Amino acid sequence: MFTKSLFLLLLLFLSCYTSFSTLFNPPDNYLISCGSSQNITHQGRTFVPDSLHSSLVLKTGNSSIATNSNSTTNSIYQTARVFSGLASYRFKIKSLGRHWIRLHFSPIKNSTWNLTSASISVVTEDFVLLNNFSFKNSNASYIFKEYTVNVTSDFLILTFIPSNDSVVFINAIEVVSVPDNLIPDQALALNPSSPFTGLSQLAFETVYRLNMGGPLLTSQNDTLGRQWDNDAEYLHVNSSVLVVTANPSSIKYSSSVTQETAPNMVYATADTMGEANVASPNFNVTWVLPVDPEFRYFVRVHFCDIVSQGLNSLVFNLYVNDDLALGSLDLSTLTNGLKVPYFKDFVSNGSVESSGVLTVSVGPDSQADITNATMNGLEVLKISNEAKSLSGVSSVKSLIPGGSGSKGKKKAVVIGSLVGAVAVVLLIAVCCYCCLAASRKQRSTSPQEGGNGHPWLPLPLYGLSQTLTKSTASHKSATGSCISLASTHLGRCFMFQEIMDATNKFDESLLLGVGGFGRVYKGTLEDGTKVAVKRGNPRSEQGMAEFRTEIEMLSKLRHRHLVSLIGYCDERSEMILVYEYMANGPLRSHLYGADLPPLPWKQRLEICIGAARGLHYLHTGASQSIIHRDVKTTNILLDENLVAKVADFGLSKTGPSLDQTHVSTAVKGSFGYLDPEYFRRQQLTEKSDVYSFGVVLMEVLCCRPALNPVLPREQVNIAEWAMAWQKKGLLDQIMDSNLTGKVNPASLKKFGETAEKCLAEYGVDRPSMGDVLWNLEYALQLEETSSALMEPDDNSTNHIPGIPMAPMEPFDNSMSIIDRGGGGVGGNSGTGTDDDAEDATTSAVFSQLVHPRGR
Template sequence: MARIQNHKPQSFLPFLLFLLQLSSLLLPSSSYNLPDKYFINCGSDANITLPPRVFTGDLGSSNSGSFTFTKESSSPVKEDDNSTATQPLYQTARLFRKESFYGFQIDSNGTYLVRLHFFAFSSSPTNLSTAVFDVWASGLPLLRNFTVQNNSNSPVIKEFFLTIGIGEFQVIFSPQRATFSFVNAIEVFLAPESFIPPATTYVSLDRSNGTDYEGILSKALHTIHRINVGGSIVSPDQDTLGRNWIPDDRYLYNPDTARNSSMFAGQLSYLQGESRDIAPDYVYKTAKVMNIDKSGPSGRDVFINMTWSFNVNKDVRHFVRVHFCDFFSISLSFLQFNLYIYANFSSEINPYERVSKIAAPFHIDFVVDSDQSGLMNISIGPPQGSTSINSTSFLNGLEIMEIIGESDSQDNTSKHSKVNVPLVVGSVVGGLGALCILAVVVWLRLKFKRPKAVETVDWTAMPVYRGGSSQDRTLEGSIMASPVPNLNLELRISLAEIEAATNNFDLKMKIGRGGFGIVYKGTLENGTKVAVKRGEPGSGQGLPEFQTEILVLSKIRHRHLVSLIGYCDEKSEMILVYEFMENGTLRDHLYKSALPPLSWKQRLEICIGAANGLHYLHRGAAGGFIHRDVKSTNILLDENYVAKVADFGLSRLGGPDQTHVSTGVKGTFGYLDPDYFRTQLLTEKSDVYSFGVVLLEVLCARPALDTSLPPEQVNLAEWALFCKQKATLDEIVDPSIKSQIDPNSMRKFVETAEKCLQECGTDRCTMSDVLWDLEYSLQLQNTATRRETHEDSSSVINDASAAFVLPNARRLPSLDMTATDGDDMPTLSEDSAYTLDSEVFSQLKIEDAR
């Protein structure tokens, strides 16, 4: 009876506690302490400390009841060579021969961080790099057809954020293709409260932006990129969540647009509701700041956007988090700039509408659709037309996470409820019945839907990078081989014949490796020498590129385009077979190799051949194609040094009847048309620009981008045109050919390159014009009269009015099309993945072949 009398006053207690909890949200979030579970050292009885975590060996006797794993089908394995420099955590692993799991008892609802560590060492008789497997958790496919290649001797770490409810949480490993699965270490621990929001701003491809994307907590988030903008590496021991942050320089499109700020030495001012654990202080104390160009017209400042480009998977959604902290302003003032995602979304950033202090961190979240380009561009810049110094823009950090499906089974929903204010209140007031009922109601409303599988991308713990180099950027994914529809079946070659040609893919036959896989030299039954490009799981090139290459090359024949011998799509294979190019790539013979230098006449003939191939590609076949990745590694040389253009995986239909093709930007930095990059409108003049860069490579024998040089010399196109303007171009010409070049021949060659490199595409010449000009330059070289010894190539630049020696030159007619089969080319509906210099297949004789 007394309990009944006291019921009414006590019922007010939960409400008071709720108000108290709500008021705490108005204060800076309290410091987060990393939980002590779960951190598992798999296949070992040793405990290993990697601050801030202590990994417990799964063979330890004290672990009974804390977590479980399938023992019947598993076995611990250990690296054979204990004398290596491999970290102790990666010297052991647990291997599973059939579908198995690790199970973890979860005692608190919330968002959990799940990390899986993989390092493929050799353990007799098993080589872990041969494993192919899936990983599932909460009904979600975290990894599909996953394999590990530790080429850099660094572990591969796959990181996910999942909402997990009270009960047993299982991570399931499922071997594929009659192999096995393995894992070296596992982390499962509770993230800070409200770390992932239930909804945020949605950025869609159809420009219907501004709405919220809901249900994030019912998905898994897979970390793809985590960037410390303007700073250095932030290692796991410097982050309360054990995360790794890498510098942004390798992703910055134009380094001249940005500068690193000095490290902030003061105290950060965290404001109400902003968690101190969203990102470490190291991220907020560094930034990239807009580099204002003081050399604009009439001495006015010029403001250019800072743009970062990131490889992402195609046609999936991503959770994007951007971090800001203005620690460099002298005082509170008006500061406004824009954040751009792709070219179809902008968000106004007004720091002091969000925070009221200097050096106050804040972050903004988005859900972003990716297109078929495999590339996500994010820019920071001033409002349109701004001329105020207050338009300075900045960025401190950036995270991109791929969103993986929804729950695959209604049975799994009992383990994965969402976290929100009612659940937080429930944790404060304990077992009060009313709040428990409320939590159940919320749980029922937030039940999960069915998922769809999404391919994943590796996130390495400490990736090797070279600042500013586009060659290090690779798109990682999984090849999903399948029979290719509507292709020329006459070109299909059996897997058995290819295996015979390459001695069963003997590594002794390997002539290159790149993003798609290994390239082998082979000999077919009829004695034809071939280059065999074999796709492999997790390579970063997939079915669309495979189809595009076959569709283009099976319909065109030209002396200056590389020939496709055949293809194979049996079982899980995707293999392309090309004619073997005995002398490798043009770049092989220009720089960074021990090969003898080409003569000036050879270089002219090679450029003419490549221009022939590109002109035919643009105008010679019905519809015409735009190559989209013209560069010196995509120009191959046969045994007679005849040039052939290669690698058509990025090609798009877009002939003379089309003014442009709207498409995501793809290509290789250093060769990329700036007009195309700005507008995302692709024309054949984009190929012309890239070819202009190749012409300068031929003349100067140096890379299109060389970050080892002073900043003004990094970009070859910009530096060469500057030298021409200053009449010093002869100083950067390849010394091995300088004495061979006729001045008039060089003048015409340089003028041709300059016409190719005009800023605006409409001002550039066509490939037909380029071809004629190069033929003219060769004729000038062949018919040059003897000159006095003091007349050398330097006079070409220094005396702009020097007279030409004009032989009997005539404008060339259209190319002879007898080399083609006459068929129309197909329309390509699939866009191709973004590829980089280190991934290109055409490097048939070097280790960077694609």
């Protein structure tokens, strides 16, 4: 009996020992304190000085140590190693495979260097981790960067590169082995849905690692030393979630999901729908994550059903951006139980929305008995690009002085010279042949011979009696198919070489902006005309859709407050549109984020009025209304005279017909400006633009972003924050300090009331753009004649003596089709007669408001 009991105790001991021994013990575990003279304990781990580590080699021409003499704590941020030239750390690797590289930076204040303005670049032998990062534009006291790199040699070399006449510094470094099965080689790519393989050959940067509903977790709570942040500041609507918790010890790990996947404290907390069984079945819980739109992202979503009381009761959907990632997700069926962790990996394929955010949402399945959804954790990792970079488009070779691969350099020069000579001869021959073929093809597609074919635009254009379709010839030729669009009033057909010359071969120094559609460059035509050149990305489905939409809209719209299309180029399967150049750029750059002088109040009102006129025309000027769907300060551009024009119609959509109240459509737009009713119900009306314009008005007044996650929670969303002050009658307390004492209170009150009405929760309570325009011009008149006016109580013009009102005229629907007689190229020439006359015939204060449909 005693022997049997002893045997059982031994088995229990062995099982306990086995469970503890399964915790991952990293073969490589470098925790380095740079510049320190002694060991430092940080979050329960010991960091060793870089000068004392036996398996670490520091190679540098000149390095110094910066010390924070004011600090009383023994922290890894108390010292820093400062390099004035190229320097590197070489780590001996015991076990090949993925490794975490964690870099800690804090610009220590000292009399020798200004580390705040130091430009930091860090590379491995293959990947660029950081390129020209600086604390200059950051309020953070320290920065922590985490990367994941597959090490395939016996040494890992981290090289620190200072910029010209600057230094580079580092406070602490971690190089730690990653469990082999933590990151797979394959994940599901979205849009289009297909397997994405080869992840093991790429590098990652951790952008977000969130603990839904739970507290901050550090290396003291995570056996792999990871940090998990609380998710609250990234929720689109904070009130939309209800936090649910469970005992961490109740989490039941499986063979496929272990504690290395995520700590049990992540799976023991969750965000669920705070308004379960709401009226709208399309209600989703959404996290909005600002990202760099030029990169792909690895997205890992963690689930654990700690909500349900029984199996098969919780069924919901998961969305990444606009894509359905998982439909009818039943966790208990997948895991065969409750409180059993589960995760799923995705790759957000290609550029995300032009607003530069990645969204992840959960929402109830329409067939589910219970309306609820949940999420426990979320990881978002940036994926290295084709240049093997996680920061910009420069490669390691281009960043390191002298480049890499110096071995055999002389031999390479000799071989390269010979190969180059042969290549030049072949290139000349090919060019001659191509030029000859191009000239022949151009003659064969002359107007007399009726050439046609357009390789990327098989859609009907307004004002034509037939639909243009692809021809077989267009697939065989990369040369001009200009004639096929000559009668579509898209403007001038540019040759690709003309575009190349205008943009200096798409010089990056001329880059104006980047979005899901592609890139926008500043260009100069042969006659000196400045233009904006939008070059579409043919690999982006979103870009193609936006281009098609923009062409549909611009082919039937012309207005002095809408950015005009000058022409296009479709050679070589390119998707290029040429617009009038707006010399003063986006409105946002005149409000914040750029070193530009502040706009006076009157100028701000005039800009808002111009944008409102453009939107009012969209809503009422065509035979069927057009909803912009992406109204924001970056899509309101200013010309050389600071006249506002609405731009970027890539997300625009035709409004409801006379017998409809709304258009049902998938939610698109920019978070911070998005109409909450449209977001909840997926029902689009002109009032969605009105809400977005209300956000713009608050942005113009307060000079801060629509969303700023760095601020306290109640200040993150400008619409909610400013509305709270407006309702208290204290809007002047949060307006731009440059306007203090320079705004007539009556004008400010009218402006605030207008913005408040625009931001009403329900569209039915919001004014039309015509009413918004009326009130803004009233606010401008109050500002201009402030000494003679009393504070207004309503929208009536009776308070403004001496303002002549133009006679009422019927609305002219002919403005919906551009003047076929105009052939001018540029902002308003040739096609601006209708709207110019319209503005001229109305009063200076209430232009465009005399039309019955405008009210």
